[in-house]
Amino acid sequence: MVRVCASSIVSLEVVKNPIVPTAIGEAFKSTALSLDFTLKCVPTIIVHTVFNTIRDLSKATALSIYIEARDAPPKLQDISDAASQGHFKSCSTRYHISSMYGGIGGKLIDFSTETAPPPSYEETACSPPPPSPPIERPSKKRPRQDTDPERDDIILLRAEVCAIKEVQSRVEALETENEKLKQQNKELVEGMDKL
Known part of the structure; x- marks a missing residue:
């Protein structure tokens, strides 16, 4: 979820008949409007708590995956032995991410750069937006739109x-x-x- 503090809005323009990405055009099935925001400071991004778990998993060098014993392949011990002896080699398929998620594809995320955890909802709901450098007013000219x-x-x-x-x-x-x-x-x- 994106939380925009109302006092951080410099301008808000409603654009009729904007040029939209194909995915949005297919999702809406009708003419769209574009709400173009210019902000004094960056918005707050609020994500599900599972995000932190995913971040932790991305840093793990040891993990356990549980499966039902009855579903285990018959030669699982042979696979385990081969992996432990270093017989597996990586391939450069890039994980076939373009075919994931129903064919719409996925994206690799690198959590290796350490970042501070996002503020809690309570902190963002009560605190004023952080000060930011002044920004230039956007041009009043609108880009030509396909109508x-x-x-x-x-x-x-x-x-x-x-x-x-x-x-x-x-x-x-x-x-x-x-x-x-x-x-x-x-x-x-x-x-x-x-x-």
């Missing part, structure tokens, strides 16, 4: 066509699987008749 509503409609249509194609592909796969299962069922029934 073509047809462009928004085309983006929406492309997203809908893409979604329809995905559904059609899934239906075809399910129909193929259904036919295979029907055939297997028929063969099993015929096999039972022979018994």
